[in-house]
Amino acid sequence: METPKNTKPYALITGASSGIGRDLAFVYAKNGYNLILVARRLENLQETKDNIELKFNSIVIPIKLDLSKPESANTLFLEITNLNLNIETLVNNAGFGISGKFLDIEIERETEMITLNIITLTRLTKLFAKKMLETEGGKIVNIASTAAFQPLPTFSSYSGTKAYVLYFTESIAQEYKNTNLNFTVVCPGPTKSEFMETANVKKVKFFNMPTSMQVAEFTYKSSQKNKTVAIHGFLNNLMSFLLRFFPRKINASLASKFIE
Numbered sequence: 645m646e647t648p649k650n651t652k653p654y655a656l657i658t659g660a661s662s663g664i665g666r667d668l669a670f671v672y673a674k675n676g677y678n679l680i681l682v683a684r685r686l687e688n689l690q691e692t693k694d695n696i697e698l699k700f701n702s703i704v705i706p707i708k709l710d711l712s713k714p715e716s717a718n719t720l721f722l723e724i725t726n727l728n729l730n731i732e733t734l735v736n737n738a739g740f741g742i743s744g745k746f747l748d749i750e751i752e753r754e755t756e757m758i759t760l761n762i763i764t765l766t767r768l769t770k771l772f773a774k775k776m777l778e779t780e781g782g783k784i785v786n787i788a789s790t791a792a793f794q795p796l797p798t799f800s801s802y803s804g805t806k807a808y809v810l811y812f813t814e815s816i817a818q819e820y821k822n823t824n825l826n827f828t829v830v831c832p833g834p835t836k837s838e839f840m841e842t843a844n845v846k847k848v849k850f851f852n853m854p855t856s857m858q859v860a861e862f863t864y865k866s867s868q869k870n871k872t873v874a875i876h877g878f879l880n881n882l883m884s885f886l887l888r889f890f891p892r893k894i895n896a897s898l899a900s901k902f903i904e
């Protein structure tokens with residue numbers, strides 16, 4: 645199939661079928677980007693494509709793909725290479741969490757989460773960063789979480805995956821700081837989306853959660869400003885700063901009071 649053409653840059657957004665990813669699609673389109681949107685629910689991506697094409701003069705390419713398989717990143721890269729498109733911004737947003745005590749969580753589900761949150765994110769970052777470095781450069785945005793800053797009982801492996809995303813992105817941002825590649829890691833706190841339901845969280849003891857659109861706008865602006873670490877919201881910034889001064893044991897016990 646011949647890809648329609650215009651001169652706008654392309655943003656590739658994973659996990660664009662709901663929440664922060666879907667809103668990122670609107671934010672990037674509003675700011676002059678064409679889009680490649682990836683998730684398993686093609687009907688949601690198609691609906692976003694229709695809405696965006698009505699409002700903005702952007703090309704939107706939806707791709708249905710399960711990114712929780714180790715080979716998915718290669719499949720996606722190949723598909724985009726075959727379309728002969730250069731990606732200016734990659735947003736590794738797809739991710740999910742699982743709540744519960746460690747031994748109660750099914751290992752297969754946990755393995756899918758680790759593959760999606762860590763393996764696919766790393767593989768996509770490597771594939772697209774290499775291509776960007778060889779061509780006109782670009783931006784890679786990885787969505788972590790404030791869960792990256794502290795141990796999170798009943799969200800143990802999820803907080804571990806997000807700590808990985810934070811450290812990994814900060815490290816490569818430093819390695820490539822004098823190049824045409826920019827890496828940003830965004831750390832949202834609890835945000836209104838399908839995340840809590842998917843994670844099977846029964847009670848969230850947070851008030852005033854931001855909308856996914858607020859986090860999406862923040863993500864876009866942070867990447868445009870070439871920020872390396874971007875924590876969303878004043879309280880989340882304060883908490884992540886103060887946590888450095890508390891004993892780790894206290895951090896873990898404090899965190900367990902917010903989630904059931």
Ligand SMILES: NC(=O)c1ccc[n+]([C@@H]2O[C@H](COP(=O)([O-])OP(=O)(O)OC[C@H]3O[C@@H](n4cnc5c(N)ncnc54)[C@H](OP(=O)(O)O)[C@@H]3O)[C@@H](O)[C@H]2O)c1
Nearest residue numbers: 659661662663664683684685711739789834835837838839
């Ligand atoms: N909401 C929060 O409180 C919060 C806080 C901090 C960080 N985050 C992070 O923000 C990111 C976006 O989450 P969200 O809050 O927007 O949650 P969400 O509404 O549940 O969206 C998650 C997105 O990831 C996609 N996804 C899940 N599994 C996938 C798979 N196997 N293959 C491909 N795509 C998959 C989903 O699409 P399909 O189901 O259609 O595949 C969906 O588009 C995640 O990385 C999350 O960890 C969220």
